[in-house]
Amino acid sequence: MIIVLKEHPEQQQLKNLEEWLRGMDIEIHPTQGIHSTILGLVGDTSRVDIDLIQALDIVASVKRIQEPYKSANRKFHPLDTVITVGNTSIGGDIFAKIAGPCSVESEEQIISIAEEVKAAGATMLRGGAFKPRTSPYAFQGMGGEGIDLLLKAKKATGLPIVTEVMDLSQLDLFADVDVIQVGARNMQNFQLLKELGKSKKPILLKRGLSATISELLMSAEYIMAGGNENVILCERGIRTFETATRNTLDISAVPVLKELSHLPIVIDPSHSAGIARFVSTLTMSAVAAGADGVMIEVHNDPTKALCDGPQSIKPDAFKVISKNIDTLLNTIKALD
Ligand code: PEP
Ligand code: MN
Secondary structure (H helix, E strand, O other): OEEEEOOOOOHHHHHHHHHHHHOOOOEEEEEEOOOOEEEEEEOOHHHOOHHHHHOOOOEEEEEOOOOOOOOOEHHHOOOOOOEEEOOEEEEOOEOEEEEEOOEOOOHHHHHHHHHHHHHOOOOEEEOEOOOOOOOOOOOOOOOHHHHHHHHHHHHHHOOOEEEEEOOHHHHHHHOOOOEEEEOHHHOOOHHHHHHHHOOOOOEEEEOOOOOOHHHHHHHHHHHHHOOOOOEEEEEOOEOOOOOOOOOEOOOOHHHHHHHHEOOOEEEOHHHHHOOHHHHHHHHHHHHHHOOOEEEEEEOOOHHHOOOOHHHOEOHHHHHHHHHHHHHHHHHHHHHO
16 A cells, blocks of 8 residues: 655644554555655555545555455465365366246245256256345245255256345354355345355355445455355446446456456356346356356246246246356367
């Protein structure tokens, strides 16, 4: 971190600033210019509040050199992280195909979809039990019963399950869940992230609707700082001025996140597009961009789905996409 001081800084304020920084084990290397002084800070500056320094009368500007996230940072962990999920994994050379309905609706629905996506090559089953809906009058999910049904589907197919936690009070119900999803709306629920940091379970952390890549990584850092290194990042489309799709898939998030972090990254083309017929194209773009997996909403009868029917594809379409993913992955490997 570099602090540029204003000309003739008030000496007591400067002394206070220096003492405060040294108190955090930070070395200060001053460089005296003609008009201003620059303080170069060396040490772990991730705990330094940049806004607090910026607000001081004696400070002209502050710049971070080191990113404020450590655990999620590729600089300190150059190799790709591979996360084990049940009998499968994600990251490195292993591409994850996560598929299933937006929400669990019945035993018959979840088991039949689980069987079909498994036959088509899915490696994990998704399904919402607790649903964050924009309207309080919309279907809110089956709750604990939905988790029980997911566990039945897991038993029937062997597929590990991914499902969303919305609130701390629900966590006990997730004991047998393989991957806990933190939805876009909860990406900055710091209390929830801290609690998930105490768990060892893989967490699929979705990017918030209007969150920057840096904010997504800081949320991952919350989980990792608590001791849980098993974080999977998920780009699910961000809110832009464009209305042709539900959200805008930020495909550049893949190479950017790959450069900044060692954590696996999954693309959710379903919530990105909001329209079933675009899911295939966005999935292929995710594979081409170097994502470690995709999470796709699949429903046996999208017209009757209780949630996100318009963006859900049928199992047959998933089968084609799954095959195309493999073909593209092999083509990319051959290019390398
Ligand atoms: C979901 O995965 O069904 C979901 C609600 O996702 P998001 O948090 O990305 O909207
Ligand atoms: Mn959904």
